[in-house]
Amino acid sequence: MPIQVHIPSPLRDQTHGQTTVQVQGASVKDALDDLCRQFPGLTAKLFDKGEVKPFLNLYLNDEDIRYLDNLATVTKDGDELSIIPAVAGG
Amino acid sequence: MLNQFVLGLKCRVCGKTYPKQPLNFCTEDFGPLEVEYDNAAIRTAVDRDDVERRPRTMWRYRELLPIDAEPTVGSHVGGTPLIRADRLAEDLGVETLWIKNDAVNFPTLSFKDRVVAVALSKAREFGFKTVGCASTGNLANSVAANAAAAGLEAYILVPADLERAKILGTSVYGAKLVLVQGTYDDVNRLCSQIALKFHMGLVNVNLRPFYAEGSKTVGFEIAEDLGWRVPRHVVVPMAGGSLIGKIYKAFQELKRLGWVEDATCSMYGAQATGCNPIADAVKNGRERHRPIRRPNTICKSLAIGDPADGYFAARLIRETGGWAEDVSDDEISEAMYLLGRTEGIFAETAGGVTVAVARKLIEQGKLPRDEEIVLCITGNGLKTQDAVASVVEEPIVIQPTLEAFEPLLREPVLT
Numbered sequence: 244m245p246i247q248v249h250i251p252s253p254l255r256d257q258t259h260g261q262t263t264v265q266v267q268g269a270s271v272k273d274a275l276d277d278l279c280r281q282f283p284g285l286t287a288k289l290f291d292k293g294e295v296k297p298f299l300n301l302y303l304n305d306e307d308i309r310y311l312d313n314l315a316t317v318t319k320d321g322d323e324l325s326i327i328p329a330v331a332g333g
Numbered sequence: 334m335l336n337q338f339v340l341g342l343k344c345r346v347c348g349k350t351y352p353k354q355p356l357n358f359c360t361e362d363f364g365p366l367e368v369e370y371d372n373a374a375i376r377t378a379v380d381r382d383d384v385e386r387r388p389r390t391m392w393r394y395r396e397l398l399p400i401d402a403e404p405t406v407g408s409h410v411g412g413t414p415l416i417r418a419d420r421l422a423e424d425l426g427v428e429t430l431w432i433k434n435d436a437v438n439f440p441t442l443s444f445k446d447r448v449v450a451v452a453l454s455k456a457r458e459f460g461f462k463t464v465g466c467a468s469t470g471n472l473a474n475s476v477a478a479n480a481a482a483a484g485l486e487a488y489i490l491v492p493a494d495l496e497r498a499k500i501l502g503t504s505v506y507g508a509k510l511v512l513v514q515g516t517y518d519d520v521n522r523l524c525s526q527i528a529l530k531f532h533m534g535l536v537n538v539n540l541r542p543f544y545a546e547g548s549k550t551v552g553f554e555i556a557e558d559l560g561w562r563v564p565r566h567v568v569v570p571m572a573g574g575s576l577i578g579k580i581y582k583a584f585q586e587l588k589r590l591g592w593v594e595d596a597t598c599s600m601y602g603a604q605a606t607g608c609n610p611i612a613d614a615v616k617n618g619r620e621r622h623r624p625i626r627r628p629n630t631i632c633k634s635l636a637i638g639d640p641a642d643g644y645f646a647a648r649l650i651r652e653t654g655g656w657a658e659d660v661s662d663d664e665i666s667e668a669m670y671l672l673g674r675t676e677g678i679f680a681e682t683a684g685g686v687t688v689a690v691a692r693k694l695i696e697q698g699k700l701p702r703d704e705e706i707v708l709c710i711t712g713n714g715l716k717t718q719d720a721v722a723s724v725v726e727e728p729i730v731i732q733p734t735l736e737a738f739e740p741l742l743r744e745p746v747l748t
């Protein structure tokens with residue numbers, strides 16, 4: 244079973260309207276690479292010089308990947324990866 | 334109908350502009366959106382004299398706030414006192430100290446009534462019937478109360494371990510209060526997901542650009558009460574890091590309008606050591622804060638481990654020649670007591686943080702003793718009473734007799 248990536252509404256124009264995308268990968272980085280392979284328009288939206296953009300947060304099964312191993316965090320089948328704009332709250 | 338002074342929204346990172354809408358981030362780079370005003374139109378529409386003739390509420394500055402029509406929510410918010418704090422000044426060893434006391438803001442006793450008044454007025458303009466927020470407590474109280482008065486349905490999401498006074502102080506207004514098993518940052522993430530999925534006006538998510546502007550009125554009021562003058566140093570508690578930036582922005586807007594001559598001001602940020610991502614970034618010269626997974630402090634109102642405006646707050650503090658510090662739970666409680674017994678102000682834990690950090694910065698020489706300082710007290714101690722229970726003097730129990738009372742007098746004077 245692959246990894247499910249949840250795509251927030253502002254990025255769905257890049258995924259032909261798909262709200263979730265199935266990807267393969269042994270790490271968050273691999274999973275995102277596969278996502279961008281399937282939808283090349285996402286690369287420029289998600290990354291800036293190889294780093295995830297500073298105002299985007301990534302959550303693996305609802306945990307912020309910065310508290311795990313960041314992009315190197317190991318993934319397994321059935322994991323859910325969410326991409327969520329970070330500028331909220333306070 | 335007022336003139337419309339809001340041009341739209343603009344990304345603080347890339348500058349892309351958007352029409353007015355309930356949206357908090359740039360769809361290009363996800364940077365925060367900020368309200369853009371027609372400054373020339375504001376300048377011709379209103380001047381200082383107009384403002385001074387209006388009622389003492391935050392709405393006397395309504396042209397500088399992002400609403401298009403008359404405010405419909407929170408018409409009595411703001412106009413809180415700026416107090417000359419000579420007794421606290423003496424204790425801290427400084428010459429001129431003021432306290433901006435939003436512990437007595439109406440209706441829910443914190444500065445959050447300001448941002449909520451703007452956000453819910455805006456929510457109505459956008460046609461929302463359902464509103465909500467992610468909160469550490471004060472915002473919960475304010476959204477619940479103001480939504481009740483406005484007849485809006487409210488969903489309030491807070492961390493489950495919140496102080497009881499802040500829970501009851503939300504539920505009493507009839508809001509749907511949701512206790513989330515997690516930190517504030519977990520609550521915040523959930524609210525972002527809710528805002529992307531459901532049609533709701535979440536004040537600090539999709540309404541955030543408008544909401545945050547309400548905090549400018551703290552700065553407008555400080556400057557007006559000083560006789561249209563900007564203080565040299567301001568100490569502000571930091572949770573998400575928005576308030577400190579908006580107070581500074583207020584001063585700069587007054588300068589641009591010509592309502593104050595000079596807006597030179599150093600901004601100082603205050604946090605609890607148990608949740609100090611922004612103070613840590615300032616003190617260690619990090620451009621971006623390191624998020625804190627598990628905040629651990631009695632100051633729950635400031636317990637945001639991953640502050641949305643952390644980057645901007647740290648940059649502002651550096652650029653204005655200010656500084657940031659953090660203080661322990663014991664220092665927070667002691668400072669709440671100090672403020673109470675010197676100035677007769679019962680501030681919540683965040684007020685203890687502000688006073689204790691001010692003391693620390695004065696002792697470090699970061700805050701000069703001979704220049705004017707303003708401390709921003711943002712919430713009321715009645716909501717966090719447990720925090721002072723261990724530091725205040727124990728009350729004395731006596732029999733109802735003169736003999737029992739007389740020994741208690743320090744210097745008995747007979748009639």
